[in-house]
Amino acid sequence: MVKKDEKISFEIDGQTCSAWAGQPLLDAAKDNGIFIPSLCHVQGLKPAGSCRICNVNVNGRNMTACTTRVSAGMVVENHTPELNELRKTIIEVLFVSGNHFCPSCEKSGNCELQALGYRYQMMVPRFPYEFPVKGVDARPDLIYHDRNRCIMCKRCVRSITKDGKHVFALNGRGGEHLHVAMDVDLASQLTEAEAQEAMDICPVGAILKKEQGFLVPIGERKYDKAPIGSDIEAQNG
Amino acid sequence: MTKPVLATTSLAGCFGCHMSFLDIDERILELIDLVEFNKSPVDDIKTFTKQCDIGLIEGGCCNSENIEVLKDFRKNCNILVSVGECAIMGGLPALRNGISIKECLEEAYLDGPTVKANTEKIMPNDEELPMLLDMVYPCHEIVKIDYFLPGCPPRADLIWNALVALVTGDELKMPYEVVKFD
Numbered sequence: 001m002v003k004k005d006e007k008i009s010f011e012i013d014g015q016t017c018s019a020w021a022g023q024p025l026l027d028a029a030k031d032n033g034i035f036i037p038s039l040c041h042v043q044g045l046k047p048a049g050s051c052r053i054c055n056v057n058v059n060g061r062n063m064t065a066c067t068t069r070v071s072a073g074m075v076v077e078n079h080t081p082e083l084n085e086l087r088k089t090i091i092e093v094l095f096v097s098g099n100h101f102c103p104s105c106e107k108s109g110n111c112e113l114q115a116l117g118y119r120y121q122m123m124v125p126r127f128p129y130e131f132p133v134k135g136v137d138a139r140p141d142l143i144y145h146d147r148n149r150c151i152m153c154k155r156c157v158r159s160i161t162k163d164g165k166h167v168f169a170l171n172g173r174g175g176e177h178l179h180v181a182m183d184v185d186l187a188s189q190l191t192e193a194e195a196q197e198a199m200d201i202c203p204v205g206a207i208l209k210k211e212q213g214f215l216v217p218i219g220e221r222k223y224d225k226a227p228i229g230s231d232i233e234a235q236n237g
Numbered sequence: 238m239t240k241p242v243l244a245t246t247s248l249a250g251c252f253g254c255h256m257s258f259l260d261i262d263e264r265i266l267e268l269i270d271l272v273e274f275n276k277s278p279v280d281d282i283k284t285f286t287k288q289c290d291i292g293l294i295e296g297g298c299c300n301s302e303n304i305e306v307l308k309d310f311r312k313n314c315n316i317l318v319s320v321g322e323c324a325i326m327g328g329l330p331a332l333r334n335g336i337s338i339k340e341c342l343e344e345a346y347l348d349g350p351t352v353k354a355n356t357e358k359i360m361p362n363d364e365e366l367p368m369l370l371d372m373v374y375p376c377h378e379i380v381k382i383d384y385f386l387p388g389c390p391p392r393a394d395l396i397w398n399a400l401v402a403l404v405t406g407d408e409l410k411m412p413y414e415v416v417k418f419d
Contacts, residue, residue: 095326099334099335101322101328101329101331101332102322102389102418102419103322103328103329103389103418103419104329104332105419108418108419109419114418117418118413118416118417118418121411121416123325123384123385123386123387123416124319124325124326124375124377124385124387125326128378129326129327129331129375129378131327131331131334131335131372132335133335134335218419224414224417225413225414226413227413
């Protein structure tokens with residue numbers, strides 16, 4: 001659907017942007033040095049629209065930027081107090097609806113959910129903590145799956161396969177038991193590189209490689225010094 | 238002019254936040270000029286002797302004594318600040334929230350791999366001991382908390398900047414590097 005022969009122009013927060021027609025808005029914004037926050041989107045994967053953090057206002061309506069394709073003359077609002085507050089609210093909901101113990105998590109400092117908490121200056125979630133009971137599956141040799149930290153972004157569901165078969169899948173649809181489940185047999189067959197890929201695709205610490213952790217000291221991790229998205233915004237000067 | 242009065246306490250915490258507070262280094266001399274301490278482990282005053290302006294709370298609530306102390310702080314302090322992840326969300330003690338009290342106690346006193354000396358299989362049940370709560374609770378789910386300083390522990394600069402801002406009324410300086418959840 002992306003037309004690599006047709007350049008169009010559109011507008012984000014008053015800035016004129018150019019992109020290929022049909023490009024996902026989130027990717028197009030990135031190419032123009034504009035950061036739209038997201039937890040479920042990965043460039044190249046089929047957009048899922050599941051985390052809702054990339055909500056932007058397109059021609060007067062709120063839409064997710066990952067599932068919206070750019071078209072000529074589109075007028076987009078991104079960095080507004082209303083949208084930023086909405087995003088912060090979603091981040092707070094994610095923090096209370098899982099068990100996110102940052103101080104004891106190996107992903108801390110490299111976690112995208114935590115990084116968004118920093119970017120939107122979440123000092124405390126406004127909702128009561130649920131402390132849900134969720135499981136940890138550590139049976140595969142190289143990785144373990146901690147559902148306490150899963151935010152159901154479905155990045156792993158969409159990307160991690162072994163011999164063409166999905167390692168992770170949504171299970172228990174239809175109510176409060178919906179969760180991402182791991183196929184232990186397939187997960188046990190993952191190579192070192194595939195295990196690393198599974199860990200890296202997870203925005204939080206739900207999929208982690210065994211026998212390594214806290215490799216990078218505090219102060220040198222990905223989001224210790226600069227907010228998430230600041231690398232994208234730096235292109236814009 | 239009289240100095241603002243500060244009280245601090247550690248509930249279900251590890252005293253790491255108090256240690257971080259002391260990590261303000263030589264600014265501790267400024268601190269003495271800035272505030273007067275009342276009930277606090279810093280000066281070892283055990284009970285409130287006057288109404289305080291600011292109360293710093295470290296740790297969440299895991300037992301009946303924590304609740305009592307926290308409510309006492311709310312009554313005796315005009316402004317309460319949750320300092321650190323335990324006060325804000327229960328922190329590491331709250332890892333027990335998915336496990337029943339019975340299981341926790343059995344693991345600690347009967348079945349745990351390090352339980353050797355307890356040959357008579359005694360569970361602590363003296364009436365002097367505070368009752369454990371069913372879960373570890375964030376402080377703001379027990380009493381009204383006015384401000385929150387995240388971190389495990391919150392960086393010394395964040396605690397210092399917040400205290401100075403509260404006392405002077407100046408805007409709180411929050412550089413990106415000092416607001417962290419770990």
